[in-house]
Amino acid sequence: MVAAKVKSVFPAKRVSFHVNGTCVELDIGSQPHQVETSHTLAHTLRETLGLTGTKVTCDNGACGSCTVLMDGTAILSCMTLTVECHGRSITTIEGLQDPDTGRLDPLQQSFIDHTAFQCGFCTPGMILSAKALLNETPSPAEEEVKEALSGNFCRCISHYQVLRAVMAVAGSGEVKHV
Amino acid sequence: MRPFTHINARTIRQAVSALAKFDGNARLNAGGTDLFGILKDEFLPAYPEAIVNIKTVTGLDYIREDKGLLRIGALTRLADIAKSPLLRERYGALAETAHAVASPQIRNVATLAGNLCQDVRCCYYRYPHHIGGPIACARKGNGPCLAVKGDNRNHAVMGGRRCFAACPSDTAVALTLYDAQLLAVGPTAERRIAVRDFYTPLGNQLNNDEMVKEIQIPVITEPAQQSFLKFTLRKPIDFAIVSVAALVATKDGICAEARIALGAVAPGAVRAVTAEEFLRGRAINDETAAQAGVLALADARPLSRNAYKIQIAQTLVARALLGQDSATVVNVSHAYDPTELSTFHRCSSPASQGYATVVDSEHR
């Protein structure tokens, strides 16, 4: 009886999801062109799809560098299996610019205006964590911004300038929901 | 990560059957935030053959009161528990514990059952494979516990046996406070396990073909003061060094009901029964709260480097009972009150003082 039940649960052969508005369909398997079951979303974004704006620092869920948006919510792409992203909508740092005009997201522009980065390696993750916050809370208090970014690691200490950059656009109504 | 077979379970039965089929060599995956750390670091003797995704099981994400029980689906995300109006109003300690876990990104995917079933954080147990190989230990069944003579600053001060790793789950502390039970589903039957009995020094009560379906909490109807204090070196990210949850109901200034649960001091979350009994019928004030703190840790027997946890736990018990915030017990009045978090003062300065411009170097 048990065996009969299990028979109905085959490993999936394909996975499809949206990345920055574009549908991605990938074969699952162990060939070089395929996605392996053990591949993380971070790996697939960077190595298979060439979206290297997503950075991997700890590859262990502790630093926030690989943060992307899944259906608008901040998640860690290094702790997410690609095969479990079926039907989801992923936004990476490459997807924040207006696809028609190429205009930067106001949050990106504000990071530039406030020099809210030093080495820049953690910056994509920071921007996406802030973006997720503004999606849900368009006019956050500074404490809410700190909380939303509390899982993002930065060793240069860009924190203070990042807070200014996020607060400068918070509540401006300029930031579109992604 | 090394390859594995991946299965999306559509039902609990499918998930449990898959566990049975792989006979202990499959692992369930919900949020994945602990599991993938384990797989990436390859510190366990065996690597699973299969990962069974249970996020594809529908209907396990809920918070509802029903027949005297608050029922929370196993796959309810910590972020949803932290912001649930129902929980915030009447099960505040649980909402606080969920909010205290890790980081926003983790809470967005981590589930309640996953938080309860996560593996311990012992630095020897988790030492990664890729830096010279994993460290053998009692919990893995292949060696002695090195923490006993080594760095045990984060280990259990009570209840350890062979293994002294402390329970890392924050939500277990609130659930123990509430006398909550897990509903576990196996291939043939369901059973209930009290959260306070769930953990053993070497693991937990769950069989490797069982899956947690629901967490059940006896409904709290009487108004009670609840608090959860988590002591860490930093606010987010960190696992507790010590945590305490307390629930106090008073009538005419006298304690009618007191419950205290301790986290990160033992292999499981622990109820401080003696301290609870002591408080019932007494007024809770600085003195009785401090006494309760001492009683709560009376059974503690620290290792070489973790006695400091006892002092912290005693303090947290007293503060939780008194309803004090862990961070700011008293505000120290001070002249400086920053209006800006950071400032940059560019100061003008007297003109060049005319030092010599020649390089003035000589050996002496």
Added chain:
Amino acid sequence: MSEEYRFIGKSTRRKDATEIVTGATRYLNDIKFTDLLHGKVLRSPHPHAIIKRIDSSRAEQLPGVKAVLAWEDVPDWKAGTPRILRVLDRKVRFVGDVVALVAATSEEIARQACGLIDVEYEILPAVFDMEEAMKPGAPQLYDELPGNIVTPGTPAFGPHSLKEVVMGDVEQGFREADVISEGTFGYENIPNPIPPEPPGAVALWEEPNRVTLWVSNQASYLDKILMFHVFGKKVEVRTHGMACGGSFGTKIMSWPVQTYATLLSKATGRPVKVVFSKEEHIAAFVLRPGSRMQAKVGMKRDGTVTAVSGRWLVDTGYYSSTTQAQVAVGCGEIQLMTRCANWDLKTDIVCTNRNASGCVRGFGGQELKCSFIPLLCQAMEQINLDPVEFIKKNYVKPGDGYFWRDGAWYTYRGVDYTDAIERGAKLFGWKEKWQGWLKPSAVAGVKRRGIGVGVHGNADIGEDSSEAWVRLNPDGTALLYSCITEHGTGQRSNYLKMVAEVLQLPMERVSITPADSLINPFEYGPFGSRGTYAIGSAAIAAAEDARRQILELVAPRLGVKAEELETVDGLIFVKDNPGKSIKWGAMGYDRTVMGYGRFDPDFTLANCMTTFVEVEVDTETGKVDLLRVVNTTDVGQIIDPPGLEGQLNGCLGSSGIDSALFEETTFDMTTGHILNPNLIDYKWRTFSELPSIDNVVLETPVASHRFKAIGVGEVATSPGPMAILMAVSNAIGVWLHEYPATPERVLKALGKIPGKARSGGAA
């Protein structure tokens, strides 16, 4: 500000800003190669062992594996100072040391192959403590280093490389003292700056003897030189410096990862990438040196230091690369902060069986002062001397002298930092808060606040050499040739700002070459805050040279002398008759003008950073919260205000202030394992725990280059840790001397750790 500039001192947009915020910046791991192989390292489980036998046959049979290399398979290349560490050796010297290398078609296959290499070890006894390592009979790491004492001095600093501070008559000095303080103090938590981007390299070997390396390093030209020497001076090396995701000094020690990639490429004929995992980054790359000082100091009531004697022990781990240089610079820096005539301070660098220490922001001085200032504090306590008064009195003044890293004596010709220190103290409210030694600045219930101050500075802001070219193009643009990678300070933009200012060109018309060692002239790289003065001087000189040449070129066309000409926005005109002008294009489409600039070392200027901190201690839990930081300095002239602010805020990161609060590398003294090689257990500053920071920056023109500026970026991390210990001690009324000030240590100092520990072993 004494002068108004068009760009200098203004907030200008970083040249790479758009790429950074859109994810387009290419760090090492972001570039694509065809036929790329991935390299992985098999690491030692033992802190000290001989490899008796390696069998890699199982690994070689795994499909996708292209090469497996062990010590017998590689050339006799050596690294370290002295050059005694074989790049793959028969001996392993720490848990995590390299045993074998694998190249495969994927990272995962390479990793699995590592697990299929069978190694038989002869385990040797190991030693983890410096003083134990120096004892007779202790395990010996190298035959060449008897007693595990590393050969002092570094060839890089010349034959008289500074190894100690010895001058005057200490006996006489101690006789003159009103108070003498003595003791042993350490800074031994070996914290790790852990930039987000891990160390890595891609190598492409071309027979017979050429390798191209793509590197992540703040100083990519130096890699070319360092690797040339590691490769036995027989290999031609070209480096491409990519955008660097943080370094804080450490990535100058990237020779292992660069060597591994090179060896694997040589073995396979294909490009090979080796990027360390974060676990390897923490457990098997670079730590701060461990520092322990047994010393004695004599002081007069007015804060005059009459004598310093003692011994500074530095733990370099399993080998030394830059540690002798750090000791040299530390010995110089202690003189900058202590105006004393009588010294007898000796040093020893010791090898132990743990991961290596080496180059880190604060380069020796932070480690030394974190051990030395507690000693000074005890003397100051006895005479009730305010530490701010001590610092003001003792920090180097114009006309003072000091021995610097090459053993030579230099006379200081920079500014007096008293003004900067006083302004910082005023903003902080030091006078109002200072209640005396071991006295809290405020108390409420179980919470106590305390204040502390630290100071650090170096005379390395003009160290080493730099070269640059500036090419003027007929289209009115300019190109700076400088082998500079961007590692977070904004320097690539800052040098362009200097060039733009000299040439009076809009910022968008100046650009900089990629950091390719093949096309650029020599560049030592940004260390010791040398970027602004040293690298800046070369860029400025190159721009001035190019400007002179183009003016000379067109002067005959305008019928005037070159000195009568000015150029703005690519237009050259007669100063007295601006209507008489000609465009740069007049040089002809078939011509460019190339200016050259060079900077030679100058050790007569020093920077100074003073940091004030206020902490709050919960005396019932031992938790220390950092409430406030005030950094104060004088930079001569700000180049880029937001960039400078970022550097100063950096005091919290990269194992700076927080190395006194919660940052430490935890280490098992029995097994030799680093126990926290991950970003959960290694603690770092989060957004939820930000103290307020005020940065005070004075601009007293200093005789450096035409913009009268010096750098301070590196030193921001260094004064903080000692200030924290002082503040915590003052708050709780008991001396705390160990870093970091954890709850465990604070409660212990307060006598609040109850009960008797369960005895080890049985349970």
